[in-house]
Amino acid sequence: MVGLVNGRYQILKALNEGGFGKTFLAEDVQMPSRRFCVIKQLKPVLNNDRVQKIVLERFQREAAILERIGQGHPQIPDLFAYFEEEGQFNLVQEWIEGQTLTEIVTAQGSLNEAEVIKLLYQILNVLNYIHGHNIIHRDIKPDNIIVRNADQQPCLIDFGAVKEVMATQINAQGQPSRSIVIGTLGFMPREQAAGRPTFASDLYSLGLTAIYLLTGKFPDQFETDSATGRLQWKQDCEHLSTPFRSLLDQLVKPHPKHRFATVAAMRTALQSVAQASTVLSHPSAEDEVAPASSEPASTESGLSTARQPTSKIQKPKWQWIGLGVGGAAIASASLFFLFRPQWHYFWGQQAAQSGNWQSATENFEQALELKADYTEAALKLGETYAEIGKYPEAIAQFDTLLKQQPKTAAAFRERGEIRFATGGYQAAISDYNEALTLDPKDAETYNHRGDAQVELGKYEAAIADYRKAIRLQPNQAQGYLNLGSVFFVQGKLEAAVKELDKAIQAESNHLSAHVNRGSYRSVLGDPEGAEQDWEKALKLPVRTAKDYASRGYAKSRLDRKQDAIADYNQALTINPQLTRAHTNLGGVFYEQGEIEQARQSFDQALQINPNSTSAYLLRGELRAYQGQQADFEGALQDYDRAIAINPKDPFVLNNRCGALFSLNELQRALADCNKGLEINPSSAALYTVRGNIYLRLKQYEKAIQDYGRTIQINDTRKSEVRSQAAYSNRASARIQLKDLDGALQDLNDALRIKPDAAEDYYKRGLLYSVQNKRQDAITDLKKAADLYAKQGRTDDYNNVLSVLRSLGEG
Incomplete structure (x- = not known):
């Protein structure tokens, strides 16, 4: 294809072609990130005006459904756009970078029982979601399930409803009808082939997909049983546990x-099958265990610059034990108890992935x-x-593990995360260094160490760590997100947004990436873009306390304060020690004028993490600007503590300068401002x-120059409203220099x-x-x-009256 599709999509290559159209990988040239996307070009089977009109109406309706379900579940591609062009109907969807189940089996061979059980659980999550919206997929098969590279989650693509719209025809009575069955022969059950699909039809297709895997x-x-019409697949699955074979058999009944x-x-x-199974053994020693999610506290501006969990859940490499004569598995009570630890581990993982932390804890x-x-x-x-x-308890757990196995890199990394969360930034760096000595290619540890460097004001070292993480994992969002947060601190807002664009291109449903990009866009004077990002964040799933804290921040920026408070409280229900949730909750109370509640939240944050510069900053601001009881000395103490932790925090330097x-400590204030502007x-x-x-200081020329810079920066960011004080004060400086016309304009x-x-x-x-303009x-x-x-x-009122009397008024 030549040129741009719809004036903005550059076709890169053809991906697939079927009976209803073609699929292409494309690049959106109108997005700053030039993000990749998938364009499905669909063409009705009949081409006449009446059919075209009916198809258009139905296509728009189905596209709206695709948009809604894509926004509501991370395992369904987002719908970015839809349009009609030259008689073809186009869907522009999120590109899922990964492998289809067909490609995985072709490359690696068939999967084992544990792997398939895990995949089934993950697919059932998304299938439950679409069935809950009264939608039947109608074309579940290995080619339509992509295991996403970023998090190893299976994503469901290519819903059959839109294809059905393309099959619209006109019957003998002149009414629209659909005579073409949607689905794939072999994977679709009889009732679907007869045009009467049910929810059970999708489960039939899923069962045959599992048998293929x-x-x-x-x-x-x-072979097919000539008497019953049933597929003869069981002889190829004798290695499976009896309960699992029975489950598959029920799935694919005619x-x-x-x-x-x-x-x-x-x-x-x-679940019953998994609990009863006796063939699962210990995971092999080289298996990579999914890391805990981790996200440090918000920055001094309240932005959630910290990490969303870096998904590294790898496909478990389970070992299998052949039991009994002829490869048949023999169920026995002794073997069940032998393998109970592995099943508790398996159920613990499932519980953690669904956010059921109590069950996860109990199982582990x-x-x-x-x-x-x-x-x-x-x-x-x-x-x-x-x-x-x-x-x-976590520290004790990792200490014990490191005594037993001192070369466990993940234990050093995760212990470092707890030290980070409680303010031990240098100790955390020591743990991260140990982890990287053992595993120098662990991108997650580089990200964590970079976060600790940021808290200590070592921005260049942090940037180096984040860039290393990106080189190791260019298809994961975390490194880009973290790099953008440092650029934001350094005032490089456009560069920060570009990094967040890359993060979202890598992982389009990364909650913190959308929250942060919205914040940066807001500062850059793009309120519509900011609101879009925050609204997108609200539609993404939440699982951890940090997820709730991130979403709470988005809600607070959308002026949904009570909803934000509810999310922060939910975060603290999961993790009462999450400093960031306490700090941001205090920020909402402060904005609402609830001074004492805000103070309590900041105090609680600092009890947990006595080195939280964010909490010191906001508590200091509370003390300095609480109206008639302003306590600049108390504010200064908080700012001094924050600067002792991070001498290069420009937000704290700004506030201490103001205090x-x-x-009236002007020279000290000037030194802080100069240092802040260097950063x-x-x-x-x-x-x-x-x-x-x-x-x-009566240095009026310098004052005018600085106010001019303020106005220029705010104009560039389309934030003129923030320049009011600069205009007013520049007028005062110009009056002193007898520039009355300039002062009047200001x-x-x-x-x-x-x-x-x-x-x-x-x-x-x-x-x-x-x-002499008296009137x-x-x-x-x-x-x-x-x-x-x-x-x-x-007093000010009486002063003005005095001036009016001098002018002969009043």
């Missing part, structure tokens, strides 16, 4: 009433009670303790405060931005009086007096 054979490669009617029924049966504990040297269970138990805030200015030369806030210092701009600013009416009134002066001064009266500022 276990045997490497497609349905048409099995009549739907003999199958499982619902996903729930099948899931219950599958039971696995270790039954097998004390079970390394993988020991690691997962420590990670689970960390997830629910049992930090001492010192309020205490972040694009900080409008720092230029404003430094301009105020120069104004008080005051006009300040009042255009904030038309209820009494001080600016007062200053402009005085300026008019100097210019204009009186008008502005009266306006200032009214505003001061409404604000209860009696």
Whole structure:
């Protein structure tokens, strides 16, 4: 194909071609990330105006359904767009980078029972979701299930409903009909072939998909029983446990009433199969255990710059034991108890993946009670303790494991995460160093070490770690997200957004990536883009306490404060020791004027992590700006503590500069502003405060220059509303330099931005009086007096009245 499709999609290569159209891999040239996407070009079987109109209406309806279900579940591709072009109907969907089940079996051979059980569980999750929306997929088969590279989750693609729309025809009565059956021969059951699919039809197709995974054979490669019409597959599956063979047999029964009617029924049966199985042995020593999710506290601006869990769940390499004569598996009570530790480990993993932390903890504990040297269970138990805030128990678990097996890199990494969470940043780095000595290619540990470097102000070292993580895992979001967070701290907002674009291209449903990109877009003056990202975050699944904290931040930015509080409380229900949730909860209370509750939240955060610069920053701000009881000395103490931890935090330097200015310690304040601007030369806030210092020092030219920089930065970011104070104060500096016209223009701009600013009416009134514009002066001064009266500022009100009397008014 030549040129752009729909004016924005560059076709890269053809992926597939079927009876209803073609599928292409494309690049969206209108997105900053030039993200990859899949374009499905569909063509109706009949091409006439009436059919075209009917198809268009139905296509739009089905596209809306695809959009809704794609946004609601991470294992279904997002629908980015749909359109009609040259008689063809196009769907633009998220590109899932990975392998189909067919490709996996072709490359690696058939899978074993444990692998297939795990896949079935994962697929049942998404199937339960679509059935819950009254949708039947109608074309479940190995080619339509892609195991995503980023997290090894199976994703369901190519829903049959849109194809059915393309099959629309006109019957003899002139009514629209569909005479073409949707589905794939061999994988579809009889009732679907007759045009009457049910939920059980999808389960039939899933059963045959499982048989393919276990045997490497497609349905048409099995003999058929001439009497019953059933496929003769069991002879190829004699190595399976009897309960699992029975479950598969029920799945693929010819009549739907003999199958499982619902996903729930099948899931219950599958759980019973797993618990009764006797052929699963210990995972091999080289298996990679899924790491615990980890995400440090928010930055001083409240942004959730920390990590979303890096998904590294690998396909378990289970070993199998052949039991009995002729390869038949012999069930026995002794073998069941022999393999109970592995099943507790398996169920612990399933519980953790679904966010059932209590069940996960219990299963991992039971696995270790039954097998004390079970390394993988020991690691997962420590990670689970960390997830629910049992930090001492987690540390003890990893300490014990490292005494037994001192070369366990994952134990060093996860112990480092707990030390990080409790403020031991240097100790965490020591653990990460040990982990990287043992496993120098672990991208997750580089990401973690980078986070600790950031907390200590070692930004260049952090950037080096994040870049190393990206080189090791370019298809995972975490490294890009972390790199973007450092760029944000350094004021490189455009670069930060670009890194988040890459993160979302790598993992389109990464919750923290959308939350952070929304924050950066907001600062850059793109409120619509910010809102889109935050709204997207609200549609993504949450599992961990950190997920709830991230989503809570998105809700707070969307001004859904009570919903945000609910998410933060849910995060703290899961993990009462999550510093970030306490800090951000305090931030919401502070915004709502609930000062005492905010203070308690910040205090709680600092009890857990006495080195949380975010909590010190916000508690200091609370002390400095709590109205009539402003406590600049107390604020200064909090800022000093934060700077002792991270001497290069530009947000804390900005606030300490402001506190010192309020205490009239101008030279110390100036030093902080200068240092902050060395780190972040694009900080409008720092230029404003430094301009105020120069104004008080009567260095008016420098003040004007800094206020100008503030205004320029805010204009670039489409945030003129933040320039009101800079315009007002620059006017004061210009008045001192007798530049009255320039001062008048600045005051006009300040009042255009904030038309209820009494001080600016007062200053402009005085300026008019100097210019002998008596009536204009009186008008502005009266306006200032009214505003001061409404604000209860009696002294300022009386001062304005005095000036008015001098002008012959009042």
